[in-house]
Amino acid sequence: MALAGVRVIELAGLAPAPFCGMILADFGARVIRVDRTKVTMAMDTLARGKQSVALNLKKPEGVAVLKRLCVQSDVVIEPFRKGVMEKLGLGPDELQQENARLIYARLTGFGQSGLYATSAGHDINYLAMSGLLSMLGRKTEEPYAPLNLVADFAGGGLMCALGIVLALLERSRSGKGQIIDASMVEGAAYVGSFMWKSRSIGMWNRPRGENMLDGGAPYYDTYQTSDGKHMAVGALEPKFYDQLIQGLGLDPANLPPQMSFSDWPELKQIFSRTFASRTQAEWCDVFDGTDACVTPVLPLDEVHSHPHNRERGSFQKDIQGEVSPRPAPVLSRTPATPCLSRDPLIGEHTVSVLEEFGYGAAEVEQLLSSGAVECNKFKARL
Numbered sequence: 001m002a003l004a005g006v007r008v009i010e011l012a013g014l015a016p017a018p019f020c021g022m023i024l025a026d027f028g029a030r031v032i033r034v035d036r037t038k039v040t041m042a043m044d045t046l047a048r049g050k051q052s053v054a055l056n057l058k059k060p061e062g063v064a065v066l067k068r069l070c071v072q073s074d075v076v077i078e079p080f081r082k083g084v085m086e087k088l089g090l091g092p093d094e095l096q097q098e099n100a101r102l103i104y105a106r107l108t109g110f111g112q113s114g115l116y117a118t119s120a121g122h123d124i125n126y127l128a129m130s131g132l133l134s135m136l137g138r139k140t141e142e143p144y145a146p147l148n149l150v151a152d153f154a155g156g157g158l159m160c161a162l163g164i165v166l167a168l169l170e171r172s173r174s175g176k177g178q179i180i181d182a183s184m185v186e187g188a189a190y191v192g193s194f195m196w197k198s199r200s201i202g203m204w205n206r207p208r209g210e211n212m213l214d215g216g217a218p219y220y221d222t223y224q225t226s227d228g229k230h231m232a233v234g235a236l237e238p239k240f241y242d243q244l245i246q247g248l249g250l251d252p253a254n255l256p257p258q259m260s261f262s263d264w265p266e267l268k269q270i271f272s273r274t275f276a277s278r279t280q281a282e283w284c285d286v287f288d289g290t291d292a293c294v295t296p297v298l299p300l301d302e303v304h305s306h307p308h309n310r311e312r313g314s315f316q317k318d319i320q321g322e323v324s325p326r327p328a329p330v331l332s333r334t335p336a337t338p339c340l341s342r343d344p345l346i347g348e349h350t351v352s353v354l355e356e357f358g359y360g361a362a363e364v365e366q367l368l369s370s371g372a373v374e375c376n377k378f379k380a381r382l
């Protein structure tokens with residue numbers, strides 16, 4: 001796989017850093033997640049393919065273990081507030097002094113500098129600060145965050161993974177590591193570059209929820225079907241719009257023009273009434289195989305079995321029967337072959353990882369008895 005041979009230390013975090021680590025693991029990196037000790041339940045649902053080591057970083061011996069892991073690794077991902085790692089004596093200066101090739105990825109909400117750098121926050125706050133949240137939501141409603149997808153995952157975990165891959169590529173020339181300051185505010189804003197750059201062509205001249213791509217246009221929206229399901233319509237270009245009108249069985253001569261903003265509310269009502277007259281399956285029969293840009297809105301439990309997704313193998317089942325998306329994109333020679341076994345227990349691999357990183361049996365025993373590390377392998381067998 002593309003990242004085979006890359007060793008990553010991921011300090012356990014909430015959502016963006018686990019996603020970043022999972023992407024790297026899916027594409028072949030060896031990812032060791034560093035969990036806290038005395039935690040009963042793993043909250044990382046994005047742990048596919050990772051190993052877990054439980055360290056108490058409030059103990060100097062725990063800090064020393066993490067340093068040793070980082071000396072022999074390529075990447076460390078830290079998900080804490082600015083300054084937390086420095087307080088532990090684990091800042092980039094300390095770690096890169098011992099391993100100049102280390103890529104030190106800092107995944108935060110607000111970045112490593114600025115007024116908010118040390119403040120707590122979550123996806124919705126970062127999205128708000130990126131400017132994007134002000135553009136999201138229906139007409140007359142308050143701004144609305146689309147789950148925690150944009151800042152946590154697109155602007156956060158994914159951007160951080162991109163930064164790591166870029167730094168690995170550059171390191172293959174320079175031999176040097178670097179520090180990645182991955183701010184979710186900036187990552188989300190960057191993902192949204194189109195919103196800035198397309199203002200010049202008038203894409204966002206109207207209030208929120210009244211533009212072409214934000215739910216304003218009747219030909220770019222969702223509609224309820226007679227069985228309470230939905231269809232998604234994305235018929236932007238006139239040639240595709242014509243196919244939409246044809247599929248809906250409407251007479252273009254009786255409709256206002258596609259691009260007439262003032263007629264959009266009326267057109268929406270016509271589309272709503274029409275879509276409500278048949279079931280989702282019936283509309284799929286009408287539109288599948290056409291260029292009308294109309295697709296069913298699939299709930300998560302139907303995605304896997306949709307013929308298109310099934311044919312491509314876009315979703316996979318792990319050994320516990322849990323369905324999740326196959327890693328994307330698909331590389332032709334070195335595709336991701338994600339691990340399908342169960343997620344690690346907290347600290348399940350502490351002893352084996354320590355041994356692999358050169359700790360002798362007596363040292364491991366000492367660390368276990370001092371509480372600097374914890375191993376839950378025995379419990380895993382119960």
Ligand SMILES: C[C@H](CCC[C@H](C)C(=O)SCCNC(=O)CCNC(=O)[C@H](O)C(C)(C)COP(=O)(O)OP(=O)(O)OC[C@H]1O[C@@H](n2cnc3c(N)ncnc32)[C@H](O)[C@@H]1OP(=O)(O)O)[C@H]1CC[C@H]2[C@@H]3[C@H](O)C[C@@H]4C[C@H](O)CC[C@]4(C)[C@H]3C[C@H](O)[C@]12C
Binds near residue numbers: 087148
């Ligand atoms: C699923 C929910 C998560 C949703 C994601 C959410 C929408 C997000 O947006 S995630 C993005 C969050 N932001 C960032 O990641 C940006 C960078 N990080 C930060 O800004 C901060 O870390 C922070 C704000 C996220 C958290 O701040 P906090 O003060 O807690 O932490 P830090 O200042 O960073 O310091 C960390 C301290 O920890 C010490 N540390 C770290 N590792 C170790 C170690 N190995 N050993 C010892 N010590 C360690 C470190 O030294 C720091 O110490 P100091 O403070 O002394 O410096 C889930 C969100 C909430 C969950 C629910 C909740 O937990 C309650 C229930 C719990 C139950 O078990 C399960 C059900 C819950 C309802 C649970 C359910 C879900 O998991 C959640 C809803």
